[in-house]
């Protein structure tokens with residue numbers, strides 16, 4: 413491009429008001445465009461939330477596709493539309509038919525209603541668009557994230573040598589835990605440098621022990637780390653769905669007899685289905701005895717640390733070599749927001765790589781923090797800010813009360829279901845998940861009917877938009893699940909859902925009898 417062309421380009425494009433309004437800039441016009449656009453997005457959202465009584469409109473996939481096709485025939489139209497028009501159409505075709513997580517009867521997964529304080533912080537996070545990989549892309553943001561990491565360190569560990577980093581969630585944190593466990597073990601045991609050399613021949617014999625109810629990302633991490641799913645040895649749980657220590661010891665012993673190499677134990681503090689918490693103190697003792705890494709997956713249960721009433725359930729967590737916590741579950745943050753914590757910060761060295769353009773070694777000598785050194789992500793969101801803002805706005809007591817209330821609600825819900833002869837519950841909730849099924853007397857001997865009816869009840873409630881509840885399998889039988897994250901859901905809401913479930917079950921019973 414010659415100079416004249418560049419000049420031309422500048423006059424026709426860069427100084428052109430048409431382009432200016434696409435970016436928030438220092439001038440008043442572009443800022444008012446920005447303010448109006450954000451206002452439109454807020455209006456679209458609040459209009460839908462306030463006018464929608466149900467957690468889902470019940471539309472089928474085909475209808476959603478059709479509506480979208482009609483509103484947006486081209487992904488890239490020949491000529492752009494106004495922001496208002498685009499937002500309005502997105503509202504009608506997409507947001508209106510999304511799962512309304514703010515609805516009090518949205519009770520399926522570890523999928524929380526986000527806090528207003530966090531949503532306000534999201535506006536700042538996205539607009540300021542800091543990237544957490546290097547100091548020169550995230551100055552004050554780095555300071556805030558490090559402050560939050562110190563707070564987490566003090567909450568979960570007493571060690572000043574502990575450290576951590578924000579992550580996209582539990583999947584990434586679990587992967588990091590197992591990655592460091594693997595590389596630390598190989599270094600310690602075989603003086604092997606995995607970062608440089610890849611996996612040694614012993615890798616095919618390395619084994620991870622976790623409860624049979626552990627999250628599937630443990631298996632996923634094992635195959636991503638080149639150890640194969642074969643590396644994961646599931647350990648039976650007891651009647652409370654907690655890992656059985658006796659069974660663990662048996663399996664460890666057996667593995668050693670078979671010349672396999674145990675290198676990590678994964679404890680779950682809040683299993684996804686039952687919210688059950690493995691015995692952390694005992695697991696720490698076993699890990700110590702076998703000289704293996706202990707990772708605690710507290711993606712779900714980590715929030716109990718904020719509660720005076722329930723933090724004792726996580727006693728022993730500080731002995732973990734690494735910990736996963738999610739904030740987009742019981743900390744009420746919009747997706748995504750999680751953390752990975754490490755007892756001995758030295759172990760972050762197993763991930764460290766220096767890129768001249770991002771985190772050169774001289775920066776480290778000068779004490780300039782480039783957080784990419786602790787992360788497996790490069791470009792990374794400033795998610796620490798929304799958690800910080802929420803803690804500031806709510807304060808510790810309110811946070812704790814929300815967690816306590818939902819645990820209480822789960823206990824009351826379990827009691828209701830237990831008293832009702834039409835239902836069966838299979839555990840006493842430890843956090844706020846309740847697993848149960850419709851189980852009327854006259855069909856108890858008919859496993860096919862029970863499975864079909866429970867699946868039927870769930871999909872009918874979903875299609876009618878009456879409630880969003882989850883389905884899981886326990887010993888081949890279909891069970892239903894309430895995950896009671898919303899502190900505004902009341903026992904009355906639950907009673908109504910239970911009544912609706914009974915009506916649907918009875919309806920199906922009558923059809924079958926005919």
Ligand SMILES: *Cc1c(COP(=O)(O)O)cnc(C)c1O
Nearest residue numbers: 581582583627684709711712738
């Ligand atoms: C949700 C969850 C995960 C996965 O975390 P994401 O944030 O979804 O990536 C891992 N472990 C447990 C116990 C979980 O509940």
